[in-house]
Amino acid sequence: MSKEIILNAFEMNSSMHNSHGFWKHPESKRHRRYKDLDYWIDLAKKLEKGKFDAVFFADVLGIYDVYRKSKEPSIRDGLQVPLNDPALLVSAMASVTEHLSFAVTVSTTYEPPFGNARRFSTLDHLTKGRIAWNVVTSYLPNAARNFGLQNMIKHDERYSIADEYLDVSYKLWEQSWEDGAVVEDIENEKLVDPEKVHEINHEGHYFSVEGPHLSEPSLQRTPVIYQAGTSERGREFASRHAECIFVGGPTPERIRYYIDDIRKRAESHGRNPEKIKFFSFLSVIVAETTEEAEKKFEEYNKVWxxxxxxxxxxxxxxxxxxxxxxxxxxxxxxxxxxxxxxxxxxxxxxxxxxxxxxxxxxxxxxSLDRNSIIVGNPSEVADAIQFQFEESGVDGFNLNHLVTPGDLESFIDLVIPELQKRGLYKTEYKNGTLREKLFPEGKSTLPEDHPGSKYRRVIEKQQ
Ligand SMILES: Cc1cc2nc3c(=O)[nH]c(=O)nc-3n(C[C@H](O)[C@H](O)[C@H](O)COP(=O)(O)O)c2cc1C
Structure with a gap:
């Protein structure tokens, strides 16, 4: 069977993410509706109809304020503001879907690991294993000041913090609770076996956490780890921890360069480099005919x-x-x-x-960058997607939203069937958790060669 494209909808719990100025387009509904739960419930149903693998929620913790040293241009044009918490959407969207997964962005720079680990365990329980964490280190100076810092922590140190943050998280998810700790033993009046629940006693450079974890183990224990870093330090971090990695680049060759580099680094960490999935951006304007698609492009350019x-x-x-x-x-x-x-x-x-x-x-x-948007009829769009998929070596894409929900509906109605016809896209979902869907040969928990698994082995040795 040929390789199938993995598809995430690139979203934000916000009036606007990357489609600058599109709120002015007469068909744009999101800036009025993003705060309405029905909007997200409809979106989840649509995405599952289109057999999307996941909805990927980006998130930031401040206002973009570097340009003209001011917050004014961002606020005025709704650049990722107003912005609500993405994690709070997941339960409702999961309740109307069976297979769609959810990747939620949380920064390791500002929120401590103990509460975050519980948040992801909760979501993994409630979604029955359909959760991923997009690990970011945050790049906005305003975010630093929102969390009590005068200056941003330096770029590379943010990744050092993230490394330790992940280790603490693995200890909570993998080490703290043994399988079978919830015994429900009525005779001995014991719901949970205290022998099987462990403190983690983490004493590190940045964090000190006693534990135990408050949540019992969920289906995946550790959520699927996503990451997107292009810098030297970012790639090093990704190659150690991430199971799904975003690589950006203006050409398929540049994307392939980053993929090869990260795979080499992963191998040096003892990981199977072929078991990491790579993603890049996808922006599409599609219509029944080329002319209609071109017309849309021109309309979008006017509101850019x-x-x-x-x-x-x-x-x-x-x-x-x-x-x-x-x-x-x-x-x-x-x-x-x-x-x-x-x-x-x-x-x-x-x-x-x-x-x-x-x-x-x-x-x-x-203006809208024509080179980074695919514009055309369904067959032209599918040709371009197929080219990117085959030339760059990625496993899938994050599909940008443009004018929502119209462009997503067109993509699902016009492009998905064309990709399916070419054998490039699934016609049925696989069963199981997100990790099992992404890596069908593996399990729902972290693979043995992942650094998080070593914490699991500590318990096994103690037994
Ligand atoms: C597809 C994609 C999604 C991203 N989503 C977020 C996000 O939601 N929040 C965030 O703070 N950064 C996000 N980033 C930025 C990355 O986390 C990271 O800061 C950026 O790629 C720069 O990393 P580097 O300095 O290691 O190159 C995203 C990047 C990409 C490519």
Missing amino acids: SADAAKAQYGASGYDIAEYEELDPDLPFEYTKKTEGGHYKAAALTKDAPKKLTVGEVLNRFE
């Missing part, structure tokens, strides 16, 4: 917000407004190091297929 796009670029730590003062013919270069995320910064320099000028970079923000 260059200001919101520039504000979002502030995730890199660079203020693009500073370049507006420069000679447009100068080569586009960074003159200082920032503590922001490297991914966005690299896209305009070392990941770009050619050296760009200041003018070319500034121009990119002014």
Whole structure:
């Protein structure tokens, strides 16, 4: 059987995620409806109809305020604000679906691990094993100040914190409760066997946690771990912990480079590199005919917000407004190091297929980037998706929302059947937890070669 595309809907519990200015489009409903539970329940049903593997909830903990050193452009254009908590949507969406999974973003920089571990155990129980955690280290200076820090913790140190955070989490999920700890022994008046519930007594550099974990083990114990880091340190972290990894890049070759690099690193950590799934972005405008799709593209271009796009670029730590003062013919270069995320910064320099000028970079923000959106009729769109899938070596995509819910409905009605016809997309869901669906040869818990599993073995040795 040929390899099938894994598909996540890229979402945010917000008025708008990456579709800058699209709230002005007459068919956009999300900025009015994202706070309405019915909106998310409908979305879950639609996604399951389209056999999506998961809905992936991005999240941030502050306002983008690097661009023009102000929060005003982001707030005015609804750039990821207003923004509600994504985890609180999951139970309702799970209750109307059977197979759709949920990846929820939580930062390791600001929320302590004990409560987070309980949150994911709870969600894993309630969804019967359909939960993933997108581990992020957060790139917004405003987020730091929201959590009591004057300055952001430095980029690489954020990953050191994340490493220890994950170790604490594995101890809670894998080590604290033995299988069969809930004995329900009426005769001996014992619901839980205290011998089988252990403190973790973690004393590390950043965290101190006694335990035991408050939740009993869920089907997956550790949620499926997602991550997206392009930097050296980000890739190192991903290769140790992540089971699903996002790689961005302007060309299939660049994406393949990152995949190969991360696989090599994973091997050096004793992991089977073939058992990691890779994802990249997908943006699609589809209609019955090419002409209609092109017309939509033009309409979207009219409502595009260059200001919101520039504000979002502030995730890199660079203020693009500073370049507006420069000679447009100068080569586009960074003159200082920032503590922001490297991914966005690299896209305009070392990941770009050619050296760009200041003018070319500034121009990119002014309109919808045609190179990063597939526009066409169903067969043209499927051709382009197939090309990206086969050339880059990814296992799947995060599908961006554009004008919602219309574009998602068109994708499900027009593109999914075309991909299915080509044998590139499932016609039925597999049974089991998210981890079993992604890795059918494995189990619902972490595989033996994953670093989280070593904590499980500690218990086995003690017995
Ligand atoms: C598909 C994708 C989704 C992401 N989602 C989030 C998110 O929801 N919240 C967040 O703070 N960062 C998110 N990021 C940013 C990453 O967590 C990370 O900060 C970024 O890729 C830079 O990492 P690096 O500095 O290691 O390259 C996402 C990145 C990608 C590519």
